[in-house]
Amino acid sequence: MSSFLVILIILVYLAVIFYVAYWAEKNSKSRWVNNPYIYTLSLAVYCTAWTYYGSVGLAATSGLKFLTIYLGPIIIIPTWVILMRKIIRISKGNKISTLADFISLRYGNDRFLGALVTLICIFAIVPYISLQLKAISETFNVITNHHITAVSILDDTTFYIAILLAIFAAFFGTQHTDASERHKGIITAIALESVIKLVFFLVIGIYVTFYLFNGPADIYNKASVLPNFEAQQTIDGLNGGFNWFLLSLLSMIAIMLLPRQFQVTVIENEREKYLKKVIWLFPLYLLLFNVFVIFIAWGGNIIFQNQQVDADLFTLLLPLQNNNEFLALLVFLGGFSAAISMVVISSLALATMLSNNLIIPYGFLRRFSKSESAENTESIKNIRRISIFLLIIIAYFFYKSFTLDRPLVSIGLISFVVIAQLAPAFFGGLFWRRGSSKGAKYGIFTGFVITGYTLLIPLIIDSQSIVTSFVDEGLFGIHILKPYELFGLQIFEPVTHAFFWSLLFNAFIYSLVSVSKLGSYRERNFAEMFVDSTKYASLQEGAYVWKGEAYVRDIKNVLTRFLGERRTERALNLFYMKYDIDKKTQVADARLVNFSEKLLTGSIGSASARILIASVVKEEEISLTEVLNILDETQKAKESNKELKERDKQKDEFLDTVAHELKTPITSIRALSEILLADDDIDNDTKNKFLTSIVSESERVSRLINNILDLEKLATGKEKLDLNENSIKDTILKSIDPFRQLAVNKGIKINLSEINDATVVYDEDRIQQVIVNLLSNAFKFSNEKNGLVKISTYINQNKVEITVEDNGKGIENDELVSIFNKFYQSKNQTLIKPIGSGLGLAISRQIIESHNGKIWAENNIPQGARLTFTLPLNRN
Amino acid sequence: MKKILIVDDEPNIVMSLEYIFKKENFLVYIARDGEEAIEIVENTIPDIILLDIMMPNVDGYQVLNYLKNSETLSKIKVIFLSAKNKLSDIELGLQLGADKYISKPFAIKNLVKEVKELLNKK
Numbered sequence: 002m003s004s005f006l007v008i009l010i011i012l013v014y015l016a017v018i019f020y021v022a023y024w025a026e027k028n029s030k031s032r033w034v035n036n037p038y039i040y041t042l043s044l045a046v047y048c049t050a051w052t053y054y055g056s057v058g059l060a061a062t063s064g065l066k067f068l069t070i071y072l073g074p075i076i077i078i079p080t081w082v083i084l085m086r087k088i089i090r091i092s093k094g095n096k097i098s099t100l101a102d103f104i105s106l107r108y109g110n111d112r113f114l115g116a117l118v119t120l121i122c123i124f125a126i127v128p129y130i131s132l133q134l135k136a137i138s139e140t141f142n143v144i145t146n147h148h149i150t151a152v153s154i155l156d157d158t159t160f161y162i163a164i165l166l167a168i169f170a171a172f173f174g175t176q177h178t179d180a181s182e183r184h185k186g187i188i189t190a191i192a193l194e195s196v197i198k199l200v201f202f203l204v205i206g207i208y209v210t211f212y213l214f215n216g217p218a219d220i221y222n223k224a225s226v227l228p229n230f231e232a233q234q235t236i237d238g239l240n241g242g243f244n245w246f247l248l249s250l251l252s253m254i255a256i257m258l259l260p261r262q263f264q265v266t267v268i269e270n271e272r273e274k275y276l277k278k279v280i281w282l283f284p285l286y287l288l289l290f291n292v293f294v295i296f297i298a299w300g301g302n303i304i305f306q307n308q309q310v311d312a313d314l315f316t317l318l319l320p321l322q323n324n325n326e327f328l329a330l331l332v333f334l335g336g337f338s339a340a341i342s343m344v345v346i347s348s349l350a351l352a353t354m355l356s357n358n359l360i361i362p363y364g365f366l367r368r369f370s371k372s373e374s375a376e377n378t379e380s381i382k383n384i385r386r387i388s389i390f391l392l393i394i395i396a397y398f399f400y401k402s403f404t405l406d407r408p409l410v411s412i413g414l415i416s417f418v419v420i421a422q423l424a425p426a427f428f429g430g431l432f433w434r435r436g437s438s439k440g441a442k443y444g445i446f447t448g449f450v451i452t453g454y455t456l457l458i459p460l461i462i463d464s465q466s467i468v469t470s471f472v473d474e475g476l477f478g479i480h481i482l483k484p485y486e487l488f489g490l491q492i493f494e495p496v497t498h499a500f501f502w503s504l505l506f507n508a509f510i511y512s513l514v515s516v517s518k519l520g521s522y523r524e525r526n527f528a529e530m531f532v533d534s535t536k537y538a539s540l541q542e543g544a545y546v547w548k549g550e551a552y553v554r555d556i557k558n559v560l561t562r563f564l565g566e567r568r569t570e571r572a573l574n575l576f577y578m579k580y581d582i583d584k585k586t587q588v589a590d591a592r593l594v595n596f597s598e599k600l601l602t603g604s605i606g607s608a609s610a611r612i613l614i615a616s617v618v619k620e621e622e623i624s625l626t627e628v629l630n631i632l633d634e635t636q637k638a639k640e641s642n643k644e645l646k647e648r649d650k651q652k653d654e655f656l657d658t659v660a661h662e663l664k665t666p667i668t669s670i671r672a673l674s675e676i677l678l679a680d681d682d683i684d685n686d687t688k689n690k691f692l693t694s695i696v697s698e699s700e701r702v703s704r705l706i707n708n709i710l711d712l713e714k715l716a717t718g719k720e721k722l723d724l725n726e727n728s729i730k731d732t733i734l735k736s737i738d739p740f741r742q743l744a745v746n747k748g749i750k751i752n753l754s755e756i757n758d759a760t761v762v763y764d765e766d767r768i769q770q771v772i773v774n775l776l777s778n779a780f781k782f783s784n785e786k787n788g789l790v791k792i793s794t795y796i797n798q799n800k801v802e803i804t805v806e807d808n809g810k811g812i813e814n815d816e817l818v819s820i821f822n823k824f825y826q827s828k829n830q831t832l833i834k835p836i837g838s839g840l841g842l843a844i845s846r847q848i849i850e851s852h853n854g855k856i857w858a859e860n861n862i863p864q865g866a867r868l869t870f871t872l873p874l875n876r877n
Numbered sequence: 878m879k880k881i882l883i884v885d886d887e888p889n890i891v892m893s894l895e896y897i898f899k900k901e902n903f904l905v906y907i908a909r910d911g912e913e914a915i916e917i918v919e920n921t922i923p924d925i926i927l928l929d930i931m932m933p934n935v936d937g938y939q940v941l942n943y944l945k946n947s948e949t950l951s952k953i954k955v956i957f958l959s960a961k962n963k964l965s966d967i968e969l970g971l972q973l974g975a976d977k978y979i980s981k982p983f984a985i986k987n988l989v990k991e992v993k994e995l996l997n998k999k
Binding site for chain 1: 893894896900931
């Protein structure tokens with residue numbers, strides 16, 4: 002195929018991708034952009050050109066081992082509903098925008114740790130990006146039948162493609178200054194590319210399996226007679242098993258910690274619930290991608306038998322061999338998609354890291370804190386844009402100047418091993434409170450040195466053909482220091498060997514340093530929040546523990562410099578509203594400090610945000626116990642808030658009833674007064690009757706109000722009881738006095754014969770109030786003829802019981818308890834409306850209960866009601 | 878002469894209503910609760926009922942239901958007079974078929990006017 006045609010197709014293809022990204026950015030609210038499918042597909046950025054070509058290459062030379070790269074993810078992804086949700090929640094809560102930010106924040110916003118993580122990532126990923134460029138360039142050469150590599154950069158198509166990708170990533174990746182915002186344009190484009198690469202790969206798989214051969218059985222039969230076939234298709238004993246296990250573990254770590262995966266899974270996550278789709282859809286995607294790998298590999302082995310053909314290129318060469326240029330073009334485009342999506346996301350993730358965790362905190366902070374907001378946002382964006390270009394161009398020159406003639410897979414795996422050095426600090430930080438920043442730094446450093454010794458140095462020696470005995474005989478000829486067989490360990494292949502030793506030492510040093518030295522209070526504070534994220538997630542700003550002095554004006558100045566006047570004002574207003582804080586407050590509290598740090602984190606990374614805020618805030622150290630106490634208290638405050646709401650509801654209902662009860666007498670008063678006012682020829686008798694009613698209804702209103710206030714005072718404990726030693730007999734006799742005349746008038750007998758005396762501690766006025774209330778009910782309800790009211794006491798070791806009885810018709814059994822409720826009025830009172838407010842018994846109960854006594858109602862046999870209350874005796 | 882039934886368990890409210898409607902030349906009947914109200918309705922078939930809601934035993938809603946389930950009684954005009962004045966209460970009352978819902982405390986002139994208007998409407 003002519004290069005002109007291929008370049009034209011590439012340009013058209015890129016134009017489509019650019020347009021899709023542009024459209025998605027414009028329609029960022031659309032359902033087509035925001036759904037779990039786009040999210041899942043964007044995760045498939047995991048499948049790079051390496052998957053496209055390298056898997057086949059690996060399958061052709063070493064059988065099924067390629068599967069380990071996908072087994073790890075498939076095993077770990079189902080746990081994401083819990084694990085990844087936790088990571089996403091923490092990240093969103095703290096406006097984290099990169100992996101380096103995540104780790105550095107967990108260890109107390111450690112600037113150096115963030116920089117270290119960034120360097121490790123750049124070290125691991127830049128060669129990997131080179132590899133993608135190499136894949137593009139090689140496959141371009143194959144499809145256009147070019148066999149000479151371009152000498153001058155300006156003649157190299159790959160160079161222009163790299164520049165176009167950098168423009169794409171820089172344009173769509175820096176739409177917002179806040180890097181923790183989602184990049185919907187890029188993600189939608191990546192999702193589209195994921196579909197393209199899968200579909201084209203399936204097409205070529207079906208073509209090889211069913212067109213070039215007669216189905217899987219046919220390929221198997223033909224391939225099985227090739228030499229080494231049996232050995233390739235087995236795990237190869239226990240040693241091989243270890244290798245399989247470690248490779249799966251390695252890919253498990255990679256799917257979570259590769260910067261591009263962290264970017265698409267965590268930063269670009271719109272809703273947590275998307276994870277529920279991911280846990281089955283993404284493994285399915287990986288499975289589909291791998292169905293035909295082994296058949297293409299076998300097919301290539303059969304067709305290119307005894308020819309010197311690079312197995313990595315089987316996917317492309319098989320259709321070309323059969324003169325099917327169109328299919329070859331599809332394969333090329335699929336691989337191209339896989340490569341460019343990796344380049345774009347990786348360079349975006351790395352550039353954010355580079356700017357937020359390295360360049361800004363170490364170089365630009367002082368300048369930023371002096372200049373104006375508009376300049377600052379522009380400079381932040383520019384730093385990121387330049388970083389993207391820089392990374393892609395470095396990757397390009399790396400590919401140009403080093404002979405990367407290792408198979409695609411091995412360079413991919415090396416980058417995995419380097420990234421895996423972040424695993425102990427990352428996962429340890431999520432689940433282990435004691436993990437400290439010193440431990441993380443030493444661990445990562447040790448792991449990296451060991452990776453260098455056991456993998457990188459031998460590889461460089463090997464690929465650059467340097468003559469030395471280092472690899473074969475070990476450092477200084479010491480055999481146990483042989484890089485591929487460290488300490489005599491011989492069962493592993495180089496990659497798994499390096500992974501094993503580096504991770505072992507890394508984790509060991511991390512734990513050891515963490516255990517032996519306590520981290521600063523600040524990192525312990527964050528440790529608590531990361532490890533117990535579910536408990537503290539709902540607290541948000543409130544979970545931040547901070548002690549010190551700060552002024553709102555200073556913090557506002559810093560924010561304005563980075564966010565601009567308008568955004569700062571808006572953010573602060575929202576904050577004040579959320580926490581119901583007075584806008585004129587001058588002294589900032591912990592919540593504002595934390596809130597501002599988070600606001601800045603998205604733009605300049607957590608470490609820089611921390612430094613900037615710290616520059617205007619005077620912070621004091623607090624101990625771990627204090628930290629935990631404050632966190633627990635905030636938690637409790639949140640819970641008691643719920644209780645308060647419940648109580649509020651009850652109070653609302655109570656107020657409703659009160660309103661209703663108050664309206665009734667007011668209705669009478671108003672109606673009667675209006676008649677008196679309007680009607681001049683009303684006779685005197687009626688007039689008097691009306692006025693008397695108005696007076697009595699007014700009394701009812703004030704009685705009601707007094708009772709309500711009384712009840713409230715008692716219930717809230719606002720009124721202290723006036724506790725004294727009293728004679729219970731005296732109190733009873735005092736209470737009964739006002740009823741004597743009434744008794745005579747109504748012909749009711751009073752029986753006082755069973756009153757014994759005792760000295761009891763109580764508030765006499767209050768107890769008198771209870772007795773009067775019980776007596777007035779008894780007088781009201783006692784039999785109309787031969788009425789009888791009896792009051793008696795019963796004294797034992799612990800308490801005094803006072804009983805008031807009548808001989809009326811008693812209380813319905815189902816009302817014995819409810820009569821003590823507020824505003825409860827018996828069904829029996831149909832004809833004569835009671836004088837009471839409906840609160841008498843409720844108040845009595847409240848009084849008795851605050852004396853630690855009990856009150857209850859029973860029915861007398863054969864007739865009458867019997868109400869009893871007790872008062873405890875304290876006989877010391 | 879139009880017949881009006883006043884149903885309320887508050888004696889002073891009843892007293893004022895009784896006075897004013899007698900003055901307006903109504904034949905006034907009085908019930909102190911729902912049960913009594915139904916008895917009177919069956920015997921006299923009033924033109925209009927002023928009905929309280931919160932009453933012991935049979936409440937205002939139940940009385941209205943009773944009326945609406947009977948062919949002969951369902952045409953009697955009913956005005957709810959209640960201290961329950963939340964929007965939901967009012968909506969419920971009207972939904973059950975009351976012709977008017979007047980909140981307590983009410984202006985007595987206005988009540989008389991509403992009663993007359995309702996009776997004049999065919």
